[in-house]
Amino acid sequence: MMELTEAARPLTGRTSLEDWQSSPVGAPLLSALLARKGIDESSLAPALRLSLASFVEISRGQITQDEVDELVRAANDGELVVDEDGATGSAARFVNKTVIVTGAASGIGRATTQRIIAEGGRVIAVDLFAERLSELSAAHPEGSIVTVRADVTDPQSVQEIVTAAGEAPIDGLANVAGITDGHRPLHETSDEIWQKVMAVNVDGPFRLTRALIPLMRGRKGGAVVNVASEASMRGNAAGTAYTVSKHAIVGLTRSAAFLYAPDNIRINAVAPGPVATGIEGAFASEFSERRIGPFMRMIPPVADPAAIAASIAWLLSDDSSNVNGVVLPSDGGWSVQ
Numbered sequence: 142m143m144e145l146t147e148a149a150r151p152l153t154g155r156t157s158l159e160d161w162q163s164s165p166v167g168a169p170l171l172s173a174l175l176a177r178k179g180i181d182e183s184s185l186a187p188a189l190r191l192s193l194a195s196f197v198e199i200s201r202g203q204i205t206q207d208e209v210d211e212l213v214r215a216a217n218d219g220e221l222v223v224d225e226d227g228a229t230g231s232a233a234r235f236v237n238k239t240v241i242v243t244g245a246a247s248g249i250g251r252a253t254t255q256r257i258i259a260e261g262g263r264v265i266a267v268d269l270f271a272e273r274l275s276e277l278s279a280a281h282p283e284g285s286i287v288t289v290r291a292d293v294t295d296p297q298s299v300q301e302i303v304t305a306a307g308e309a310p311i312d313g314l315a316n317v318a319g320i321t322d323g324h325r326p327l328h329e330t331s332d333e334i335w336q337k338v339m340a341v342n343v344d345g346p347f348r349l350t351r352a353l354i355p356l357m358r359g360r361k362g363g364a365v366v367n368v369a370s371e372a373s374m375r376g377n378a379a380g381t382a383y384t385v386s387k388h389a390i391v392g393l394t395r396s397a398a399f400l401y402a403p404d405n406i407r408i409n410a411v412a413p414g415p416v417a418t419g420i421e422g423a424f425a426s427e428f429s430e431r432r433i434g435p436f437m438r439m440i441p442p443v444a445d446p447a448a449i450a451a452s453i454a455w456l457l458s459d460d461s462s463n464v465n466g467v468v469l470p471s472d473g474g475w476s477v478q
C-alpha cells in the first residue's frame with residue numbers, strides 16, 4: 142500500500158523556531174547563527190512558537206532581516222522562499238469599512254493594521270513615528286491606509302486623526318498605543334512616570350473615544366476595542382502605574398459599553414499576555430524583579446502580534462455582534478493560572 146506522507150513545508154521567516162529546531166536542515170543553521178550572536182539557545186524556550194522573522198523586531202537589532210533571509214536561503218538551496226502572509230484567509234470582514242488604529246507603527250497595532258487591510262478595510266494608522274508609518278504605508282495598496290503622525294496624549298491631535306478619515310464614516314477604533322512603566326513598584330514611581338503612563342494608556346483612548354462616540358451615535362453603529370493587559374486582571378504582571386492604567390481602561394470599556402449599547406456601539410477590550418513586540422519589557426527596579434520576576438517565569442509562551450490582532454479584528458468585526466463590554470484574554474491561558 143502506498144504510504145501517504147505530507148510534503149515537507151519549506152523553512153521560511155514565518156516558520157516557528159520550534160520547527161527550525163526540529164528540522165535536520167534548519168537546526169544546525171539556526172544554532173550557528175545564535176552561536177555567532179552569542180545567544181544561548183536555551184534562553185529562547187519561552188519564545189519557541191514565534192516565527193524566526195519576529196526576532197528581527199524583538200532582538201532590537203541583534204538579529205537583522207538580512208540574516209533571517211540568509212538563513213532561509215541556506216535552508217532552501219539558495220532560494221529566498223517567502224510564505225503567504227497567512228493573515229488574509231478567506232475573510233473579508235472590513236470591506237468598505239474604515240478603522241482608526243493607534244500605535245500602528247509597531248507590534249500589536251501594526252499587526253492589527255495589516256489584518257484589517259488584508260480583510261479589505263481602510264485604516265487610519267496613528268503613531269508617533271512617521272518613518273515607520275511610511276514603511277507600513279508603502280507595503281500596502283494605495284487607498285487602504287492613511288497615516289497620521291500624532292501623539293495620542295496631545296488633545297490637539299484628536300481632531301487631526303478624525304479628519305484624516307475624510308468623508309467616510311468611521312466604523313471602528315482600536316486604541317492600541319501604550320507604554321509600560323519598567324515594572325516599577327509604587328514606592329519607586331515618580332510623578333513623571335505615573336503621568337506619562339496614564340496619559341498614553343488612559344487619557345489617549347478616553348479622548349479619541351469621546352471624539353468618535355457622537356459620530357457613531359449619529360449613524361447608530363460602531364465598534365471600539367481597547368487594548369488592556371494581563372495587568373488589568375491581576376497585581377503581579379507589571380508595575381503599579383501600568384497596572385492601574387490597564388485596570389482603568391477596563392473601567393472605561395465597561396462604562397462606555399453599557400452607556401452606548403442602545404446606539405448599537407460595542408466597546409470591548411482585549412487583554413494580551415506576553416507578545417513579541419517592540420515594547421519595553423525590562424525591569425527598571427530590583428525590588429520588582431525580586432517580587433514579580435518569579436511569577437513571570439511561569440507564564441505562557443510569548444505570542445506573535447498577529448495572534449492578538451486576530452482577537453482585536455474579531456471584536457471589531459460583525460462576527461462579534463452579540464459581544465459588548467467584555468475583556469477578552471488573548472494570552473495563551475495566563476488568566477486561568
Ligand SMILES: NC(=O)c1ccc[n+]([C@@H]2O[C@H](COP(=O)([O-])OP(=O)(O)OC[C@H]3O[C@@H](n4cnc5c(N)ncnc54)[C@H](O)[C@@H]3O)[C@@H](O)[C@H]2O)c1
Pocket residue numbers: 243244245246247248249250267268269270291292293294317318319320321341368369370371412413414415416417418419420421
Ligand atoms: N507586548 C506585550 O507583551 C503586551 C502585553 C499586554 C498588553 N500590551 C499592550 O499592547 C499595546 C501595544 O503594545 P505593543 O506591545 O504592540 O508595543 P509596541 O511598543 O511594539 O507598540 C506600541 C506603539 O505605540 C506607539 N505609541 C506609544 N506612545 C504613543 C503616543 N503617545 N502616541 C501615539 N503612538 C504612541 C509607539 O510608537 C509604538 O509604535 C499597548 O497598549 C500595551 O500596553 C502589550
